[in-house]
Amino acid sequence: MVTNSHINPRARRKKGTVDVDSLFKDLLAGQVSALSRAITLVESTASGDSAFAKAIIKQALTESGKSFRLGITGVPGVGKSTFIESLGRQLIERGKKVAVLAIDPSSNISRGSILGDKTRMEELVKSDRAFIRPSPAGTTLGGVARKTREAIILCEAAGYDFIIVETVGVGQSETAVHSMTDFFLLLKLAGAGDDLQGIKRGIMEMADAIIINKADGENQTAAKHARREFKNAVHLMPQKDHGWPTQVLTCSGLNGVGITEVIEEIDNYKTHATDNQSFTNKRNAQELYWFHQTIEDAIKTNFYNRPEVIAKLAVLEQEVLSKKKSPFDAAGELLGL
Amino acid sequence: MVTNSHINPRARRKKGTVDVDSLFKDLLAGQVSALSRAITLVESTASGDSAFAKAIIKQALTESGKSFRLGITGVPGVGKSTFIESLGRQLIERGKKVAVLAIDPSSNISRGSILGDKTRMEELVKSDRAFIRPSPAGTTLGGVARKTREAIILCEAAGYDFIIVETVGVGQSETAVHSMTDFFLLLKLAGAGDDLQGIKRGIMEMADAIIINKADGENQTAAKHARREFKNAVHLMPQKDHGWPTQVLTCSGLNGVGITEVIEEIDNYKTHATDNQSFTNKRNAQELYWFHQTIEDAIKTNFYNRPEVIAKLAVLEQEVLSKKKSPFDAAGELLGL
Incomplete structure (x- = not known):
């Protein structure tokens, strides 16, 4: 049986702090364990990890x-x-x-x-x-x-x-x-x-x-x-x-x-x-796409998660489908909340 | 020369109030002048017209x-x-x-x-x-x-x-x-x-x-x-x-x-x-599409028109393109404003 630490998505690491500089050094050196660990940080949903994830990405970006x-x-x-x-x-x-x-x-x-x-x-x-x-x-x-x-x-x-x-x-x-x-x-x-x-x-x-x-x-x-x-x-x-x-x-x-x-x-x-030059142009366009996509996903999620919006959304959708309101008027009503 | 009032996009009408019920009656009767006038109302950017436009659409929807x-x-x-x-x-x-x-x-x-x-x-x-x-x-x-x-x-x-x-x-x-x-x-x-x-x-x-x-x-x-x-x-x-x-x-x-x-x-x-039944399903999906599209266009416009967002957007885009920040971090920064 072969053990491949570099394909293990949940490489173990100590809880708590991460030495980002040292991790980045190992990453740059091509150490598979460092790469696995860095990806696990990025994937982590633990709130303590996000600052470290951000820091390692910031260095890796360069x-x-x-x-x-x-x-x-x-x-x-x-x-x-x-x-x-x-x-x-x-x-x-x-x-x-x-x-x-x-x-x-x-x-x-x-x-x-x-x-x-x-x-x-x-x-x-x-x-x-x-x-x-x-x-x-x-x-x-x-x-x-x-x-x-x-x-x-x-x-x-x-x-x-x-x-x-x-x-x-x-x-x-x-x-x-x-x-x-x-x-x-x-x-x-x-x-x-x-x-x-x-x-x-x-x-x-x-x-x-x-x-x-x-x-x-x-x-x-x-x-x-x-x-x-x-x-x-x-x-x-x-x-x-x-x-x-x-x-x-x-x-x-x-x-x-x-x-x-x-x-x-x-x-x-x-x-x-x-x-x-379309290679670079496409990459740049992709960077801006993810920038704007992230913004737009977040403002949409924020809007649709507002309690008063949640309370009204299904009602308005029904009114639109039953032709009591036009989609534009119904949208205006929800936006006015 | 033929004059066709029904293809005139700017059919004349009196300034001021609109008798919506009477306009709707004429519209239902198939009067071309009423249709033209109603569309002109819907197209109008004059602030006084929007309530009338809304009212005529509400009736027409039925x-x-x-x-x-x-x-x-x-x-x-x-x-x-x-x-x-x-x-x-x-x-x-x-x-x-x-x-x-x-x-x-x-x-x-x-x-x-x-x-x-x-x-x-x-x-x-x-x-x-x-x-x-x-x-x-x-x-x-x-x-x-x-x-x-x-x-x-x-x-x-x-x-x-x-x-x-x-x-x-x-x-x-x-x-x-x-x-x-x-x-x-x-x-x-x-x-x-x-x-x-x-x-x-x-x-x-x-x-x-x-x-x-x-x-x-x-x-x-x-x-x-x-x-x-x-x-x-x-x-x-x-x-x-x-x-x-x-x-x-x-x-x-x-x-x-x-x-x-x-x-x-x-x-x-x-x-x-x-x-x-895909005919009705598609129509219903379209109604909801326009409802959500209108909402999402509006919240995006509101966000990007905020003075503090305008002030920061181009700077952040540059930082993304020069790899100083990841698109996700830059988005987070803009969203935090």
Whole structure:
């Protein structure tokens, strides 16, 4: 049995104070235990921890931004873990240090976070150049997203230069992952299976690359056909601001065929986006997005949590639905409280 | 020269009080002058008018909801006016009363609202079963959307049973139109011209039908080809909640070929959505959407307009971009003011 302290989401630490400077020094040195501990601080809901979390993030920020951040989504069963395992291994072979994080706001309920089953990435788990962290618990997507975003910063400070953020697409989690990564990759399957399960609308148009996975064995012909179909489809979609045409590739997470091409496309994108400055522009826009998103979530929550608003909200909603009041008048009434 | 009081957005009325009951009676009787006047009240920014606007909307609400609301979008040059003219005429021949409204938040600047050029719908303008109203002036999409939504209510009370809301897609106006209509139709052109101009991302996946317009003359082959391509593309997209697969049709706004089929598809949709109750569910969801949207716009505006927030916002944004502060800490600081 292998024990991997760096994949343990609840690394033990002494209660009480945290020596932030020493923790940061260890983090910068790339110590996995320090990284785990820092992420646990960021994830902690204990009130005493938040000041330390803030302090470590503040220091880590100065060292952040140096990685490539890859977002991955796809319906359950599409083979995300196997794909990430293959991709991660090849990246490590090329000298990268790879961190894998997850966003899954549903993990709070099931306690089965998407990376929780560690056996799903067996080889990656064993590598000392890989860091795998399950989805943090949280009741809101905003909370989970914030923790994941801060975990990215910490991983970057610890020297991980390729960060993969995975989501199964609960709620608006694809949008959240899209808003914290440089390149957004949608995994699909050939054939009917995947259509029926269905990803959410708008995701296809968000993707920087669509990868038809499980292009192996008898699936190869269907995968090639699907690739052609998706290529036609993305050709009809409006171009993104950064001017990068969505790529469509096939690959097999299982036997690794096609992974090299995926890495090449990511490299091509990086060159393209660096050359036209959209790489930095997108990152800056993301920073401001999270700044404003946090503000707006908070003022909304404050408003809807006011006792007089709670008391009146359901009544007004009913009056709107029964056409006693227009939505605008009803809103005005609630705002006037 | 024809004078059409019902397309005059600034129908004269006496300053001062409004006899709401009498205006509502005339509105219910289908008097075009009363409808125009009521819409002008709703659009008015004069403080004295708002109480009257509120009162007339309150009465109209009881008679609202009986029309079919069709949203139409497409890039400039796609032939929206000619399409609406053809569609409107055929609807009138089938006994419908048709109202055409527009959302165009940019009209405030150019003063050239999208339906402003009345000659663009020559025949429809002449029909006494059609009501055409240019986009209201407004500085915000929220304001323009509200006015358009209230105009829908008023048109319904006046007996218009088919309401077309057009947009050129400025800002988030497609989303606004999508959120106030029963069926959302995207007009496209065959060939390269339209791809390059580009609609915004996500719009294709919002559409209940994609219509390849200008399928006439030498364009017919290209239009058929485009239809096939779009059919393949929408097949790859996730299904909508209401379970209606996006239809792809060709038509010619110019010679009217294909318009009958568009009307048939809309009828099919109506039957489908009525049968599975998604028609009512969608309308209810839209009412609540506007209720919450209005609230959230207002609390955001209130927050960002506070002098101490204005004073600090740009500084904090800079600190976020220069990595002095995380977006979350910076947001916390602004929220603490």
